[in-house]
Amino acid sequence: MSLITVKDATLRYGVTSALSGVSLSLNPGEKIALIGPSGSGKTTLLRLLGLQEKPTSGNVVTLGCDLAGNCATSIRETRSKIGMLPQDLGLVANLRVIQNIILGRSGTRNFLRTCRDLLFPSKTDRDEIFATLERLDIAEKIYDRTDSLSGGQRQRVALARTLFQHAEILLADEPLSAVDPARGRDVLKLLTALCDDAGLTLIVSLHQVELAREFFPRIIGLKEGQIAFDGTPTDDEISDLYSS
Numbered sequence: 001m002s003l004i005t006v007k008d009a010t011l012r013y014g015v016t017s018a019l020s021g022v023s024l025s026l027n028p029g030e031k032i033a034l035i036g037p038s039g040s041g042k043t044t045l046l047r048l049l050g051l052q053e054k055p056t057s058g059n060v061v062t063l064g065c066d067l068a069g070n071c072a073t074s075i076r077e078t079r080s081k082i083g084m085l086p087q088d089l090g091l092v093a094n095l096r097v098i099q100n101i102i103l104g105r106s107g108t109r110n111f112l113r114t115c116r117d118l119l120f121p122s123k124t125d126r127d128e129i130f131a132t133l134e135r136l137d138i139a140e141k142i143y144d145r146t147d148s149l150s151g152g153q154r155q156r157v158a159l160a161r162t163l164f165q166h167a168e169i170l171l172a173d174e175p176l177s178a179v180d181p182a183r184g185r186d187v188l189k190l191l192t193a194l195c196d197d198a199g200l201t202l203i204v205s206l207h208q209v210e211l212a213r214e215f216f217p218r219i220i221g222l223k224e225g226q227i228a229f230d231g232t233p234t235d236d237e238i239s240d241l242y243s244s
Contacts, residue, residue, distance in 0.1 A: 002025045002026060002027055002061075003026050003027055003028045003030075003062070003063065003168070003169065003201055004024070004025070004026040004049055004060070004061070004062045004063075004169070005024070005025050005026075005059075005060070005061045006022055006023055006024040006025075006048070006049070006058070006059075006060050007023050007058055007059045007060075008021055008022070008023055008057070008058040008059075009021075009022045009023070009048060009055040009057070009058035009059065009060055010022070010055060010056050010057045010058055011044060011048060011053060011055050011056050012056045017225055018041055018044040018225055019041045019044055019045060019048065019055075019225045019226075020224075020225045020226050021058075021226060022041075022045065022048075022058070022225075022226070022227055023058075023227075024220070024227070024230070026049075026201065026203070027201075028168075028199075028201055029199065029201055030201055030202070030203075030217075030218060031192055031195065031201075031202045031204075031215070031216050031217060031218070032202065032203045032204070032216060032218045032219070032220060033203075033204050033205075033206050033212035033215070033216035033218070033219045033220070034046070034203065034204065034205040034206070034219075034220050034222060035205075035206055035207070035209055035212050035219060035220070035221055035222070035241070036221055036222035036223055036228070036241060036242075037223065037241070037242055038207075040222040040223050040224060040225065041222045041224075041225040041226075042173070042205035042222055043087075043173050043174075043205060044225075045205075045222065046084075046171045046173050046203065046205060048060055049062060049169075049171060049203060050062075050079070050082045050084050050169075050171050051065065051067055051075055051078060051079050051082065052079075052084075054067055054068075055067070062078060062082070062169075063078050063081055063082075063168065063169070064078075065077075065078035076107065077107075079107060080105075080107030080165070080167075081166075081167055081168045081169065082167055082168070082169045082170075082171065083104075083161075083162030083163075083165050083167035083169065083170045083171065083200070084162075084170075084171050084172075084173075085155075085158050085159065085162060085170070085171065085172040085173060085175055086173050087173050087174045087177055089154055089155060089157075089158040090158065091146050091154055091157060091158055091161075092146065093145075093146055093147035094145060094146075094147060095118075095145070095146055096142075096143050096144060096145055096146065097133070097138075097141050097142050097143065097144055097145075097146055097149075097157050097160075098121060098126065098129055098142050098143060099118050099121075100146050100157055100158075100161055101129050101132070101133075101157065101160050101161045101164050102114075102117050102118055102121055102125060102129070102164070103118075103161065104161035104162060104163075104164040104165035105117075105164065105165055105166075107165075125164075128164065129142065129160065129164060130142055132160045132163050132164060133156075133157075133160055135194070136156040136159065136160055136190070137156075138153055138156050138157070141153060141157075151179060152179045152180075152183065152187075155175065155179060155187070159191065159194070163194065163198060167200065168199075168200065168201065169200065169201045169203070170195055170200045170201070170202050170203070171203050171204075172191070172202070172203070172204040172205070173205050174205055174206070174207070175187060175188075175191065175204060175206075176188070176206065176207075176208060176211075184208055184211055185211060185214070188204075188211055188214075188215045189215070191204070192215050204216070209238055217232075218230070218231060218232075219231070219232065219233055221233060221237065221238075221241045223241055228240070228241050229241075
């Protein structure tokens with residue numbers, strides 16, 4: 001059974017078409033890279049898959065949730081099972097690392113419970129967060145303010161937040177943008193290993209074609225809002241993707 005199904009989805013902003021006639025079927029446990037020129041629709045497609053955008057026409061079904069037919073409550077519950085790593089990481093700068101990670105479960109906890117957990121996290125939550133940060137080699141930063149961290153450390157905090165969320169799907173928008181290019185391979189190695197261990201389906205947008213080929217069995221190429229290829233692209237297909 002498909003984890004996500006997109007059928008003939010088009011998304012327009014006014015007269016601008018961000019995606020046009022996109023159809024995909026994504027299976028549990030897959031690791032998928034989205035590549036393509038800037039403005040090709042990669043971020044828009046991630047937002048569509050994460051139920052953050054509604055298609056102008058066509059349909060998206062994620063984890064059994066039909067975006068066209070479900071009520072707001074069902075969509076909110078489904079979103080809580082989707083971890084999103086946006087380019088800006090979405091962290092609250094003046095909160096401590098542990099507090100940012102606790103916010104990963106705010107979609108499954110009411111407002112009062114979330115406030116209590118932010119101020120007085122349980123021992124169970126503290127232990128789980130510490131173990132996750134230890135795996136990410138930043139356990140010593142658990143009580144540091146997030147705005148005191150380096151870009152790479154903040155990225156690991158955002159990843160820890162997603163793992164604490166116990167999501168089933170991880171969507172990462174340009175996860176290498178906040179790190180030194182030389183460390184890109186290490187970041188993807190860690191990201192794919194963590195998703196394998198947690199059984200997460202991973203969908204990542206990238207500009208680095210060689211790293212996409214190295215780490216992702218399935219590569220989807222986007223150009224001008226349409227799918228140019230889906231699978232293992234040839235050199236010619238890559239060249240055509242980036243040609244003007």
